[in-house]
Amino acid sequence: MTIRSKLLIFIPLLVLLMNLVTYFLFQSGTIVRDSYDLIMGRILKYKETTRASEDSLKAVYAYLLHPAEDSKAQADRSLTTLSGLHSTLMDAGAAPPLASSLTGYGNMIRTLLSLEQQTLAAAENGSSSDAFGHYLEAEKTVSFIRSEGQRLVEGELDHYRPVFRNIQAENARLYKLGVAVFALGTTLSLVVAVWISRSITVPVSALVRSAKSVSRGNLDPPLPAGGKDELAALSAAFTRMLAGLKESIEKDRDIAEKERLVKTLELQALQSQINPHFLYNTLNALSKLALLEEAEQTSDLIVSMSNFMRYNLQNLDRQVPLRNELEHVKEYIRLQQTRFRDRVLFQLDIDEKALNVRVPSLTIQPIIENAFIHGIGHMESGAVISLSIYGGPSITKIVIQDNGMGMTENIRASLLNHTQVPAAETKVQARSTGLGTRNVFRRLELVYGRKDLVEITSEPGKGTTVVLNIPVGRSGMSSVSAVDSR
Structure with a gap:
């Protein structure tokens, strides 16, 4: 009652x-x-x-x-x-x-x-x-x-x-x-x-004692016996709140543990690699030696490789002007042109007024790399990858388009929903050099607090178009590390 x-x-x-x-x-x-x-x-x-x-x-x-x-x-x-x-x-x-x-x-x-x-x-x-x-x-x-x-x-x-x-x-x-x-x-x-x-x-005194017990860190306090009045409903709501709090704490604990493991693995991976400063100094020495040997193209390639690696190894938590991202993409394209030569045509359509917009570091290059690996990697000729940047009053559009093999609806949905792509859906098995596209999309969502920033249009055999809608005049408040591979 x-x-x-x-x-x-x-x-x-x-x-x-x-x-x-x-x-x-x-x-x-x-x-x-x-x-x-x-x-x-x-x-x-x-x-x-x-x-x-x-x-x-x-x-x-x-x-x-x-x-x-x-x-x-x-x-x-x-x-x-x-x-x-x-x-x-x-x-x-x-x-x-x-x-x-x-x-x-x-x-x-x-x-x-x-x-x-x-x-x-x-x-x-x-x-x-x-x-x-x-x-x-x-x-x-x-x-x-x-x-x-x-x-x-x-x-x-x-x-x-x-x-x-x-x-x-x-x-x-x-x-x-x-x-x-x-x-x-x-x-x-x-x-x-x-x-x-x-x-x-x-019941109110019991709830007060339970609340004090929770404030001291005990998430399993004694609760009043069940009834049918308003205080019983309040007690049930308090119980559900505690269950949700414990579940949230468990999730946060799991996330913290995963982040700790990821950072440990990243540290171990860095420790197992060549010291970056030694690598930069070595690449610079090779570039100077190539110039002395009058191998200017080789020198330029080494400089591009050095700049590319230096940008990739920077702190991913910070945001950079879109102009810096474009320069990094150009270094990557220069390296890929050395490999693919005339098999791939790169097209750039850039609005200079939009290059001052700040975006999370390594936002464009992983998507272009994905177009190389999963889009046109199998094509012997006629491959085209285009990058277009358009400025607007409230939105800056970044469009990456290729005429490669495209993707199925399952893969497109998994990329937008940040879920794992089934192995049966992925025909090309390759390793990327940095962040995966799914991770880029997730970082944008967390940084800007919106889920409508990414559009993907693709069909098998008809290429893929990825559109990023970057809000103008808004800096993201979240710092998000990246560990994904696709």
């Missing part, structure tokens, strides 16, 4: 439970209050009616002693009040066992009202004896009303005494239930809070 689901389910359920219990307590309290109000309301009505009867009798007696308008008005108000209380009391009724007593009580009040009205009427007519006679009867009736009212109160109390006990018991039960509900609600809140917080904090 996700953290969101836990929050959306358990917290509303807890609140709903508390609201239901609170509503139940409120309803129980309302029933108790209504019962209490009913009982106390009847008792108070009895008391008020009895007091109103006595007050009305006093108001009539005051009028008899001092007949005046204000005393007459006070007596009338007392009678009106008593009449209203009588109507209210009779409408409210009494407990079932006291229904007949309430009827008699009501008749007494009506009798009292009648006697008091007769007393007031006799007093207004000047008949003092009749007025006092009615007053005495009213006084006796008030005493009966007082006694009957007290009896009704006692009867109500006797009738509702069990109800009072139930109310007291219900109040005690509600108090205990309130305490229990408070304790239960607090406990449930704490349990839910601890459960939800632990479901969040425990």
